[in-house]
Amino acid sequence: xxxxxxxxxxxxxxxxxxxxxxxxxxxxxxxxxxxxxxxxxxxxxxxxxxxxxxxxxxxxxxxxxxxxxxxxxxxxxxxxxxxxxxxxxxxxxxxxxxxxxxxxxxxxxxxxxxxxxxxxxxxxxxxxxxxxxxxxxxxxxxxxxxxxxxxxxxxxxxxxxxxxxxxxxxxxxxxxxxxxxxxxxxxxxxxxxxxxxxxxxxxxxxxxxxxxxxxxxxxxxxxxxxxxxxxxxxxxxxxxxxxxxxxxxxxxxxxxxxxxxxxxxxxxxxxxxxxxxxxxxxxxxxxxxxxxxxxxxxxxxxxxxxxxxxxxxxxxxxxxxxxxxxxxxxxxxxxxxxxxxxxxxxxxxxxxxxxxxxxxxxxxxxxxxxxxxxxxxxxxxxxxx
Numbered sequence: 001x002x003x004x005x006x007x008x009x010x011x012x013x014x015x016x017x018x019x020x021x022x023x024x025x026x027x028x029x030x031x032x033x034x035x036x037x038x039x040x041x042x043x044x045x046x047x048x049x050x051x052x053x054x055x056x057x058x059x060x061x062x063x064x065x066x067x068x069x070x071x072x073x074x075x076x077x078x079x080x081x082x083x084x085x086x087x088x089x090x091x092x093x094x095x096x097x098x099x100x101x102x103x104x105x106x107x108x109x110x111x112x113x114x115x116x117x118x119x120x121x122x123x124x125x126x127x128x129x130x131x132x133x134x135x136x137x138x139x140x141x142x143x144x145x146x147x148x149x150x151x152x153x154x155x156x157x158x159x160x161x162x163x164x165x166x167x168x169x170x171x172x173x174x175x176x177x178x179x180x181x182x183x184x185x186x187x188x189x190x191x192x193x194x195x196x197x198x199x200x201x202x203x204x205x206x207x208x209x210x211x212x213x214x215x216x217x218x219x220x221x222x223x224x225x226x227x228x229x230x231x232x233x234x235x236x237x238x239x240x241x242x243x244x245x246x247x248x249x250x251x252x253x254x255x256x257x258x259x260x261x262x263x264x265x266x267x268x269x270x271x272x273x274x275x276x277x278x279x280x281x282x283x284x285x286x287x288x289x290x291x292x293x294x295x296x297x298x299x300x301x302x303x304x305x306x307x308x309x310x311x312x313x314x315x316x317x318x319x320x321x322x323x324x325x326x327x328x329x330x331x332x333x334x335x336x337x338x339x340x341x342x343x344x345x346x347x348x349x350x351x352x353x354x355x356x357x358x359x360x361x362x363x364x365x366x367x368x369x370x371x372x373x374x375x376x377x378x379x380x381x382x383x384x385x
Contacts, residue, residue: 010103011041039099114156134170215283
């Protein structure tokens with residue numbers, strides 16, 4: 001029998017891959033390593049194999065029972081009643097187990113499980129920590145849907161003990177009391193990703209790497225980076241999901257392509273071994289990717305732990321460029337700045353320059369992007385009474 005605190009998580013099923021699901025996985029793994037007894041209430045229709053392998057019990061909530069009234073999450077009475085019923089169903093599953101803290105990830109695309117988390121935390125008077133990485137309004141089909149989704153999220157965050165935002169810009173989207181607001185960077189792989197040192201490079205032909213999730217509006221920026229890199233005698237590798245039209249466009253602009261590795265750690269090992277620098281980039285204008293004004297790229301945090309130079313190519317009004325400007329981060333370029341990018345690639349042939357930039361990455365990895373410190377802040381917010 002576990003004697004550690006009990007954590008109940010509601011939300012997207014934690015899993016390997018890109019995006020917030022792996023951020024949740026890392027947090028839960030660290031909770032478990034710290035002695036927390038982790039239990040999962042996942043969203044519907046997702047694979048629970050990883051949870052079972054980790055020994056985390058899983059409870060799938062009922063969509064509806066015959067005697068339950070219809071559910072309309074936009075109506076306060078219906079929302080309060082359904083979340084109260086889900087809380088009771090969850091407690092029945094738990095039996096006599098007393099939960100110590102509740103954690104939820106509030107997705108930009110689905111908020112139902114976070115509503116359920118609020119219901120459970122309110123009914124049993126428990127601390128609730130909510131992770132939020134994106135502004136849902138940026139992904140809504142129309143203004144009416146955006147307003148409704150935002151109001152639901154406002155309600156969820158109002159009833160959270162602590163709302164942990166990926167950026168200050170995202171926190172500013174909500175009306176909350178100061179003591180509820182926290183900024184928590186997406187947690188990186190951490191110690192596992194930091195093992196070993198880079199042992200090989202191609203200084204005569206620097207290799208830049210872009211990897212992870214991408215959106216079509218980013219392709220013009222990648223094309224500019226690819227052209228500038230090639231003209232400066234370097235190479236750009238894009239590690240993204242296969243799309244024949246997009247891969248063709250990349251190759252037409254001199255960009256190499258490969259499919260993502262099955263595991264994130266495999267990708268990080270490759271980058272550490274072969275890359276001269278890693279790229280964080282977005283669309284030329286934030287109008288094409290409006291969430292970049294408030295979302296913070298987890299890949300930047302991950303890359304700091306590689307001990308490699310990092311280059312940011314994005315519009316001035318993105319959250320990542322605001323972060324960089326506030327810290328005098330040196331290697332930030334507009335998506336149209338081919339001359340600046342070309343000069344940067346040429347400097348990657350200089351071992352002294354690379355060592356300085358690698359040290360800068362490690363500075364952030366050991367500071368504000370330290371996974372131990374990030375996890376500690378989250379844990380402490382759940383133990384607060």
